[in-house]
Amino acid sequence: MADKTYTVRCARFDPERDKAPRYDAYQVPIQEGWSILNVLTYIFEELDPTIAFYGPCRIGKCVACHVKVDGKNRLACTELAPHRDFTLDPMTERAQIRDFVIDRSQVSDAVE
Numbered sequence: 001m002a003d004k005t006y007t008v009r010c011a012r013f014d015p016e017r018d019k020a021p022r023y024d025a026y027q028v029p030i031q032e033g034w035s036i037l038n039v040l041t042y043i044f045e046e047l048d049p050t051i052a053f054y055g056p057c058r059i060g061k062c063v064a065c066h067v068k069v070d071g072k073n074r075l076a077c078t079e080l081a082p083h084r085d086f087t088l089d090p091m092t093e094r095a096q097i098r099d100f101v102i103d104r105s106q107v108s109d110a111v112e
Protein backbone atom coordinates (compact mmCIF):
# COMPACT_ATOMS: atom_id res chain seq x y z
CA MET A 1 0.00 0.00 0.00
CA ALA A 2 1.36 3.40 -0.97
CA ASP A 3 1.99 5.81 1.86
CA LYS A 4 0.09 9.06 1.82
CA THR A 5 1.98 12.28 1.38
CA TYR A 6 1.54 15.00 3.99
CA THR A 7 2.61 18.61 4.19
CA VAL A 8 5.29 19.23 6.81
CA ARG A 9 5.92 22.91 7.54
CA CYS A 10 9.40 23.48 8.89
CA ALA A 11 10.62 26.64 10.58
CA ARG A 12 13.75 27.85 8.83
CA PHE A 13 16.21 30.42 10.05
CA ASP A 14 19.89 31.02 9.56
CA PRO A 15 20.88 34.08 11.58
CA GLU A 16 23.92 34.61 9.35
CA ARG A 17 21.85 34.79 6.13
CA ASP A 18 18.17 35.41 6.92
CA LYS A 19 16.59 38.63 8.12
CA ALA A 20 13.63 36.81 9.64
CA PRO A 21 12.43 33.24 10.25
CA ARG A 22 10.15 31.63 7.69
CA TYR A 23 8.37 28.36 7.07
CA ASP A 24 9.17 26.03 4.19
CA ALA A 25 6.61 23.36 3.32
CA TYR A 26 7.64 19.88 2.18
CA GLN A 27 5.58 17.03 0.82
CA VAL A 28 6.64 13.91 2.70
CA PRO A 29 5.41 10.32 2.10
CA ILE A 30 5.27 9.39 5.77
CA GLN A 31 5.58 5.66 6.35
CA GLU A 32 4.17 3.65 9.25
CA GLY A 33 6.47 3.82 12.25
CA TRP A 34 8.41 6.84 11.09
CA SER A 35 9.64 9.20 13.78
CA ILE A 36 9.88 12.96 13.38
CA LEU A 37 13.61 12.40 12.95
CA ASN A 38 12.86 10.05 10.04
CA VAL A 39 10.79 12.85 8.49
CA LEU A 40 13.61 15.38 8.89
CA THR A 41 16.10 12.88 7.49
CA TYR A 42 13.84 12.27 4.47
CA ILE A 43 13.58 16.02 3.87
CA PHE A 44 17.37 16.36 4.13
CA GLU A 45 18.19 13.38 1.91
CA GLU A 46 15.44 13.70 -0.71
CA LEU A 47 14.14 17.27 -0.80
CA ASP A 48 16.38 19.90 0.77
CA PRO A 49 19.97 19.24 1.91
CA THR A 50 20.15 22.71 3.46
CA ILE A 51 17.83 21.89 6.38
CA ALA A 52 19.73 21.66 9.68
CA PHE A 53 18.78 19.40 12.57
CA TYR A 54 20.54 17.28 15.16
CA GLY A 55 19.90 13.68 16.18
CA PRO A 56 23.08 11.88 17.11
CA CYS A 57 21.88 8.96 19.25
CA ARG A 58 18.44 8.26 17.67
CA ILE A 59 17.34 6.33 20.77
CA GLY A 60 16.09 9.01 23.17
CA LYS A 61 19.22 9.23 25.31
CA CYS A 62 21.10 12.37 24.31
CA VAL A 63 18.04 14.70 24.24
CA ALA A 64 19.71 16.74 21.49
CA CYS A 65 16.83 16.37 19.04
CA HIS A 66 14.16 18.44 20.76
CA VAL A 67 11.68 20.06 18.38
CA LYS A 68 8.16 21.39 18.69
CA VAL A 69 5.53 19.33 16.90
CA ASP A 70 2.49 21.55 16.45
CA GLY A 71 3.75 23.61 19.38
CA LYS A 72 4.53 20.76 21.79
CA ASN A 73 8.11 19.94 22.81
CA ARG A 74 9.04 16.45 21.71
CA LEU A 75 12.11 14.32 21.07
CA ALA A 76 12.28 13.97 17.29
CA CYS A 77 13.82 10.52 17.47
CA THR A 78 11.15 8.92 19.68
CA GLU A 79 8.03 10.84 18.63
CA LEU A 80 6.06 9.06 15.94
CA ALA A 81 5.24 11.27 12.98
CA PRO A 82 1.51 11.98 12.79
CA HIS A 83 -0.35 10.88 9.68
CA ARG A 84 -1.64 14.36 8.90
CA ASP A 85 -0.18 17.74 7.99
CA PHE A 86 1.88 19.24 10.81
CA THR A 87 4.35 21.98 11.71
CA LEU A 88 7.84 21.70 13.18
CA ASP A 89 9.56 24.49 15.09
CA PRO A 90 12.82 24.56 17.01
CA MET A 91 12.51 23.89 20.72
CA THR A 92 13.26 27.53 21.36
CA GLU A 93 13.88 30.42 19.04
CA ARG A 94 15.99 32.16 21.70
CA ALA A 95 18.92 29.79 21.35
CA GLN A 96 18.49 29.00 17.66
CA ILE A 97 21.75 28.42 15.80
CA ARG A 98 20.17 27.33 12.52
CA ASP A 99 16.78 25.74 11.73
CA PHE A 100 16.33 23.02 14.40
CA VAL A 101 19.84 23.20 15.82
CA ILE A 102 19.90 25.12 19.09
CA ASP A 103 22.53 26.13 21.60
CA ARG A 104 21.84 23.54 24.28
CA SER A 105 23.83 25.46 26.89
CA GLN A 106 20.97 28.00 26.94
CA VAL A 107 18.01 25.65 27.47
CA SER A 108 16.72 23.04 29.89
CA ASP A 109 15.81 19.52 28.76
CA ALA A 110 12.13 19.75 29.67
CA VAL A 111 9.78 17.78 27.44
CA GLU A 112 6.04 18.09 28.02
Ligand code: FES
Pocket (backbone or CB within 6 Å): 054, 055, 056, 057, 058, 059, 060, 061, 062, 063, 064, 065, 066, 075, 076, 077, 078
Ligand atom coordinates in the same frame (compact mmCIF):
# COMPACT_ATOMS: atom_id res chain seq x y z
S1 FES B 1 18.74 11.82 18.93
FE1 FES B 1 19.36 11.51 20.96
S2 FES B 1 17.55 11.78 22.10
FE2 FES B 1 16.92 12.04 20.05
